Amino acid sequence: MLIHDQSRPGRRANVLAPSHTPEPSDIPQALRRRARPRLPEVSELQVVRHYTRLSQQNFSIDTHFYPLGSCTMKYNPRVCNSLAALPGFAERHPLAPVEHGQGVLACLHDLQEILKAVTGMSAVSLAPAAGAQGELTGVAMIRAYHLARGDHARTEMLIPDAAHGTNPASAVMCGYQAREIPTGPDGDVDVEALRAAVGPQTAGIMLTNPSTVGVFDRNIEEIARIVHDAGGLLYYDGANLNAILGKVRPGDMGFDVIHMNLHKTFSTPHGGGGPGAGPVGVSARVAPYLPVPLVEREGDDYRWLTEADRPETIGRMTAFGGNMGILLRAYVYARMLGREGMARVADFATLNANYLMARLQQAGFELAYPERRASHEFIVTLKREAKEYGVTAMDFAKRLLDYGFHAPTTYFPLLVPECLLIEPTETETQESLDGFVEAMIAIRREAQEDPEKLKGAPYTMPRRRLDDVRAARQLDLAWTPQQADGGGDGQ
């Protein structure tokens, strides 16, 4: 039931009742709203109960193992939230003078320095609001770099076919054509195809390493050479940084521009789909184009660097300079990991992935790249199960929910049929990984004996499988008063 359906005219929560609320008679009648918007009229308890109950209809890291590949669903430490919410931080106005913000600026400055050090880049901007915006920022900087050199011929961005969909979409938003580079049978980028594709039209290449197929591209130094020799720049999509944090630095691999997903690697909350934070790091030659604001330290004082200090900047990514509250959470997490803890993230994320991969392989599941080490994630392909039992990766995914596990990423990357992209993260115990393996084995047995059971899953969730086709064809995107008056389902 929607909160709207619980509404009764005249019922109020009474939580907010400013005492002085005169009629705004100086606002011209022509500009005044004629009828109040139809928002729910409910009591505070109704609100609290409704949204508490709704929360219980979610799987989350706090309640379930959530091995969603490429999303790094690791534990989000509670202390990060409570410290970012301290009144001094939470109540500060974005345009308050810096004298009233030395605390937050000190944290942001320290975070810039930590991210620089752990990625091996020469400068970092915290401005982008999410990973996808980090990509847009990164590609915009590559564009600015070429244009500043008077190089207008570079119209193509090279992107491996396994890349996240955001890569080609971001390239296009910066005016580039996206050109796909195939992945070889071993999971590495096809170097010969790359060699054939580069030229004076090449603006750069966008790479995720370890890649979205869950392996570290062994030819990265060669790839860097090929693209740099052609005059292009290397862009690092930091979606999988968790796999190499503190062990390998994108700067050492030859990348000119990177973005990081703090909601993955630095454990800020995913929040049901954001807010994220997507800081960018750059090599020295790209540094002038970093988005503003940046934080600078002068003696014991911190200040913002803006357009006036950074004339070649690509500009601003959001009105007020970034998702500060998320950056504070990442800062707390980074300080708690410290120098030693960074590499432990990569160590144990990789240990967990390789263990889970080995166990599933021993249980008879087919790996997409069986000769390769897993990075922090790996791919199981269910094409054999699909052929023999007529079930799909989606059926497995839905049935896993009944067993109390969030499904891995399904049908991505697109080049592996019936795939599950599985990322356990470093914060899971061996027991939860074992439980997942047992569930996969049990589901396969069900597929063998009673495939219809899988096709009907899930059974124990608040809803059975939802009709996506109906959702797209008979669009119902908002409650309307007609629904309340007519009592129908809105169709």
Place this chain on the structure above:
Amino acid sequence: MPFIPHTDDDVAAMLQAIGAPSIESLFDEIPAALRSGERAEIPPALSEQEITRLMRLRAQTDEQPACFIGAGAYDHYIPAAVWQIATRGEYYSAYTPYQAEASQGTLQVLYEFQSMMTALTALDASNTSLYDGATALAEALLMAVRANRRCKSRRVLIPRALHPLYRSTVRTIVEPQGLELVEVDFDAASGQTPVERCTALAGDQGVAAVVINQPNFFGVLETVDALTDWAHEQGALAVAVVNPLALALLTPPGEWGAAGADIACGEAQPFGMPLSSGGPYAGFLCCKQALVRQLPGRIVGRTLDADGKPGFTLTLQAREQHIRRSKATSNICTNQGLMVTAATIHLALLGAEGLEQVARACHANTLGLVERLCALPGVEPAFTGAIFHEQALRLPRAPREVLGRLAAEADVLGGFALGADYPELDDALLVCATEQRSEEEMRRYASALAEILEAG
């Protein structure tokens, strides 16, 4: 080891299952030259207690004086229930609801948010948010230019009386795609954006979209009906940028002019989001039904499950980057889900009446403050146009100096100096008194300003 549960025995058993001699050996596909592990510049680890001490100290240094700055981010009261519920782990630590059956909580919240935003804007459809108000406007303009097939031009008229930081963000995002942003100046007396100024800038090729800001950056109410009708006469789409709290009092964009604005966007921060130095907030974006397939970002639809029970799922995903890749409507992936959860709870607690009371209180407080300040010699409103909850005031002394002294002597952040963005308003200050500002704080502001001006 923080957050890592493995015992030595676990590690030994797991390595044995893998058939690897050590954790380090799991990295053996990475070229040795790249495995530098250089981390000297990262500070050593702190315990939870130590980082708590450090952060408390730093937060204390940031505690705010009474804040009379608005300028796009507003200090509103947030009921206790909002964040107590929004930070429940089931919301806080879930991800994008790809598995709809295991994400009905988040999906229904997002659907309710869409329903509340369409009710407020009087438009048909809403997405589930963008990063902030400025990026929502950038996406709105890209959407408008894509959708406006009648017009070949990529020219967009944008008021100079729109937030300077919005204009600058929009420029960063849309200019690489060849949109031409043309600024329409405001009337020096009223502070409004006159239709006549738009006419002069229409150009030979026409205009694809016209941005209409209500209230504008100066707090002034624009003649939205005339601007909307003019946009439509030109064959342009009317794109509204609105403070959603103001919509409790003001005509919603869907009812502007004869046909209504086509798209409305803005900053949802006034709905339960702490100021937090500028983010995370949430941009909203609503549109007419005809444009829904051009709407970027996540959209939730209501549908039926296999048993015929109503439920919720992400829909129209064929617009999105994970399906369409280079042909997607935008590269946006996540939204600001947690902030939207807070906004939805906030709006449910307030209801339409509560929202109207807050809007009225802000309006009345600002008028009261302006009256007090304008009683001082040489202080006067910069514009004659009616306002919502902000007002530009001209001062007889340099605003920057006045602001510095107000902070130092009266513990008051007195407003936003307009001179850096508008040279002709070099003597002007933009002030805002939300419902959070008390009588005592406003009195303190006025008497401190009186002293500063008298002292000369």
